[in-house]
Amino acid sequence: MARNKRAIPEINAGSMADIAFLLLIFYLVTTTMDTDKGINRKLPPWDEELVEDPPPIKERNIFTVLVNSNDQLLVEDEYLEISQLREKAMEFIDNNGDGSCTYCKGFKVSSSSDNPDKAVISLQNDRGTSYGMYVKVQNELVAAYEDLREKYAEEEYGKSYRGMDEEEDKDLLSEIKKAYPQKISEAEPLNIGG
Amino acid sequence: MAVIKKKKDKGLPAVNTSALPDIVFMLLFFFMVATVMREVDLKVSVNKPQATEIQKLERKSLVTYIYAGSPRVKYQDKFGRSPRIQLNDAFATIDDVQAFVIQEREAKSEEDRPMMTMSIKADKSVNMGLITDIKLQLRKAQALKINYSSLQPKNLEALYSSEN
Numbered sequence: 494m495a496r497n498k499r500a501i502p503e504i505n506a507g508s509m510a511d512i513a514f515l516l517l518i519f520y521l522v523t524t525t526m527d528t529d530k531g532i533n534r535k536l537p538p539w540d541e542e543l544v545e546d547p548p549p550i551k552e553r554n555i556f557t558v559l560v561n562s563n564d565q566l567l568v569e570d571e572y573l574e575i576s577q578l579r580e581k582a583m584e585f586i587d588n589n590g591d592g593s594c595t596y597c598k599g600f601k602v603s604s605s606s607d608n609p610d611k612a613v614i615s616l617q618n619d620r621g622t623s624y625g626m627y628v629k630v631q632n633e634l635v636a637a638y639e640d641l642r643e644k645y646a647e648e649e650y651g652k653s654y655r656g657m658d659e660e661e662d663k664d665l666l667s668e669i670k671k672a673y674p675q676k677i678s679e680a681e682p683l684n685i686g687g
Numbered sequence: 688m689a690v691i692k693k694k695k696d697k698g699l700p701a702v703n704t705s706a707l708p709d710i711v712f713m714l715l716f717f718f719m720v721a722t723v724m725r726e727v728d729l730k731v732s733v734n735k736p737q738a739t740e741i742q743k744l745e746r747k748s749l750v751t752y753i754y755a756g757s758p759r760v761k762y763q764d765k766f767g768r769s770p771r772i773q774l775n776d777a778f779a780t781i782d783d784v785q786a787f788v789i790q791e792r793e794a795k796s797e798e799d800r801p802m803m804t805m806s807i808k809a810d811k812s813v814n815m816g817l818i819t820d821i822k823l824q825l826r827k828a829q830a831l832k833i834n835y836s837s838l839q840p841k842n843l844e845a846l847y848s849s850e851n
Contacts (some may be wrong), residue, residue, distance in 0.1 A: 513708055516715050529744040529747075530742065531741055532742070538829070538831060622814070624815060628835050
């Protein structure tokens, strides 16, 4: 009887905030805002029958990069450290041997590439090469192109290539990419030290 | 003076905290929605290589992952230590890759299929032999957009040092 007379007590909601905080902290801790990043590459399409004679390319227009199973580099028949690769590749691409490239700053060496459009980087590795080394070499070669494009963009348009927006500066970007087209060719790997 | 006296008499009113749970719930919902639970249980240890010229993978729904590395310690007595491929939640052999890619592509909507990107998450110590085999399978499966998953190095010296 006495109970009925009492008013229903209000539910104490004071600890609701604590519970919500607890959940919030759980999600804060478990959330991994990991954005996946990496080097984008495109593979050549697979062809069942072997391609009949590939188009001939002049020796001077090919920049050969070989990586052996001990992760050592042989660039244009010269032993090289990975830290020197970018510079060498840039020299090669920017060489401008036939003088047709008006924006190039190369040395016009007769043994190096004709112009950026013709320059091809040929990369070959061994099956025993470590993936880390392979990515590093890829990175340096891509960086060589990116650095050249950056310089070109600064001079021609007074803008940073890397800072450009993909949507806004679409035309500009394709223009710059045309000035220094990325031509990296990968040969089937060797199997010597594998 | 008179005004100040008046205020003192009333005393400070307690701060109303009844909206606090609402605010906390709002934050909670944000994190609940933003959280992406790790979909796969990694069975191989992946220590990503480092690179500077990296790009973000924009749409997660278009990305398919292929993991490669040596099995984790708890799987080592069963699978050994030599590098292996992991697709979804299970170890796989190189012959499974092509079927896996085709199956993943089928699961995507028609207009998304050409934009499908394969993300290769491999340990930096893995031999290129395995990666080359994966790449060949991807080419056969017509999955040509690939991404070598890498980390941004903290400093450039780390990038060029021989241990990495």
